[in-house]
Amino acid sequence: MNKSDQNKYWKTNLKYVAILLSIWFVVSYGFGIVFVDELNSIRIGGFKLGFWFAQQGSIYVFTILIFVYVRLMNKLDAKYNLES
Template sequence: MDSKQREKYWKENLKYLGILLAIWFLVSFGFGILLVDQLNAFKLGGVKLGFWFAQQGSIYVFVILIFVYVRLMNKLDKKYKLDA
């Protein structure tokens, strides 16, 4: 792979990372801290939604985002013919 291809690959990788980290930040900080009072008006399984995001939701979302990242990187590797 030449340097231009490497640069494109890396830029796409950083784009994916930026988007996924922004989602995680929104869920963990935004939903768990900033919007907790508004989300507590709703319940999820008998627990206030804001509290749930602060305690468990952000962890679940983080694990899901790991699997999404793996899938995206597998597609990116195939696109640039880096899959073994």
């Protein structure tokens, strides 16, 4: 693998990480903590939405984020022939 490919690969990886971590931050610190009171005025069934994000939603999103990263990186590895 040459230097410029290495750089491109690493840049794309960093871009994925930045996007996914922003979502990670928004659903937990944003929805579950900072804006919890505002979201609590919205209800879904018996759940206040902010409370639901803090105790349920954020955890589901975390799990999905990791599997999305796995998929993205497997594709990226394949593009640069880095599968071992």
